[in-house]
Amino acid sequence: MAENDIDLVIKNAMVVTADAEHRVIDNGGVAVAGGRLTAVAPTAELATLETQAARVVDGSGMLLMPGLINTHCHAGDCIFRGLVEDLPLEPWLQTVWKAEGTILNVETSRLGTVLGFAEMLLAGVTTVMEMFWYPHETVSAAREVGLRVSTGGIFFDGPGMNDQTEDQRMADAEGFFEAYAGDDDVFPATMPHGAYTVGPETLVRAKRIADAHNGLYHTHAAETRAEQADVQARYGRSVIRHLDHLGLLDERTVLAHCVHVDEEEIAILARTGAVVSHNPVSNLKLGSGIAPIVDMLDTGVTVTLGTDGAISGNDLDPWLTLRLAALLDKGASHRADAVSREQALHMVTRDGARALGADDRIGSLEPGKYADMILIDIDRPHAVPMFDPLTHLIYSTAKSDVRHVFLAGEHVVRDGELTRIDVAETLAAVRALAPKVAASIA
Known part of the structure; x- marks a missing residue:
């Protein structure tokens, strides 16, 4: 040499x-x-x-x-940190969406994303799966700060925060894959919000786009009892069964939360190879529950870790997430050996990479x-x-x-x-925006 x-x-x-x-x-x-x-x-x-x-x-x-690898985040929501407190997910979301609808645009979304990415990078996260409204801005923010990112087209019934039709969403999702094909710092995906906010046909169309490009598919799933009841009432199946029935579950699918899943649903996850992104901080703070990750691990499900957004967990601390992931199910299962230290470490490193199809890199x-x-x-x-x-x-x-x-x-x-940015400029811009954010839910 x-x-x-x-x-x-x-x-x-x-x-x-x-x-x-x-x-x-x-x-x-x-x-x-x-x-x-x-x-x-x-x-x-x-x-x-x-x-x-x-x-x-x-x-x-x-x-x-x-x-570290964070497999579920909404970094752009950092500008709403601590805005909505002490509510369960469903009423919490209604208030959050009101604030987002008032505040979010290309500029403010990028501002929040830079702030969140800066926070994560300083904590040791080098790759994040980020679900937010303007994916090209997400990639730009990641490159400005210095992370790898998995992101892509967002799907949501109705206009959403970026005021798009379904056909526009589909076209943008296709265009995203084409724009970043072969880039080593971007893992393109389609990202429908969830089975309770996105209809079956759109869920399937989003998956077809991802499959056509050998991309990832990321959605919220089985986060709360209310979500399970809603999906069961609409489609006659629980969330995981619904997703499986639609053919959406495979090793390129990353499901955030999976708190309320039964034994058969865990077996479905293992059979299909779908990956779970465990988000213990937001699950606890919103009163959603404790995901049965011990049962998942015992059944062979790949479990990874996510911080969720700072609007629901108040910070993007991967180490708190890691510690809770190792501890919670020990207490819940009354088994001190329920999650080994090797399993816990791999959730935030090796298995996180596997979830993104990047464990070779x-x-x-x-x-x-x-x-x-x-x-x-x-x-x-x-x-x-x-x-x-x-x-x-x-x-x-x-x-x-x-x-x-x-x-x-x-x-x-x-x-x-x-080293790439002066974070003081971002902090000043977020502070200047804060009064308008507070007024958005007044």
Whole structure:
């Protein structure tokens, strides 16, 4: 290998690879060339590569791991953070939609999305599945801040917040796939809101578009008892059975929530390969319930993690989401071993990548994959002693521990600061908008 072919070497870190064998290197690091990992090894084995590297980062006192993957979010709703409180989902949504209808346009949606993406990147999220109204603006915001994103055409009965007809939605969804075909930082999808807000024919048409482009299909499903009752009354089937009857469930389908599902519905998810995005924070805060993820895991369902939007969970903290995912079903099932630390870690890394059809490129630290990774400060009182790094990540790590974030080897967060944007400008713009947002539901 010629001199300077190596772009970056990180050394002297504790490395959690999140690979299939759950490999941990006590004193190790990585080498990066062309945005991809060329070596994941003990520090001593990186010495030759270090002499060739354009940049060397000393990871002493830090833990190196893959960037986190958030499989369900509405980052654009960050401008409504804390606006609607203490309501269950259905009346909560009516108030939220009133605010969105008054405030949202291309500019304000992009503003909220930049704010949410900045928050997530600082917390160590490097890939997000984002459902919001203006997907091209979503991609633009992700590129401005420094994340990979899965997004695409939104489907909603009626004009929605972007005032479109169904035919316009279909055309825009097709155009989105064509615009980003082959882009390594975008995982295109179609995103109907849910079975209670989108009719069967539209659900099927959206899935056909996704399938035609080998894309993803993302929707809310079985979040509340009221939703289940509504869909059952309209179509004579529960939500998961309805989606299965329409032929919408396969390994490219990501279902957000799945709180209220029975044993047969869990078996349907396992049979079809549909992925569940577990969102414990919003499920708890809206009083929706606790998803039976232990039963899903035991049945072979792929479970991933989502923060949902800051309007329903008040922040976009992947570490709180991870901890709750590991803890809630232990208590609910009275089984201390219900969710293993390996399972929990994979929900937010390897399995998140699998949900996006990208586990060959992201989700673990392995040669050939993109150098999407984070360095976490473990030289802190709550990190000492550390008998097991996976246990620390799941039960002790906070978003404030994230020191550095790399996207394809680019240093997009350095010492807790974003490198691509001046977030102060975004904060000022959101503060200036806040009085109008408050007035929207007055």
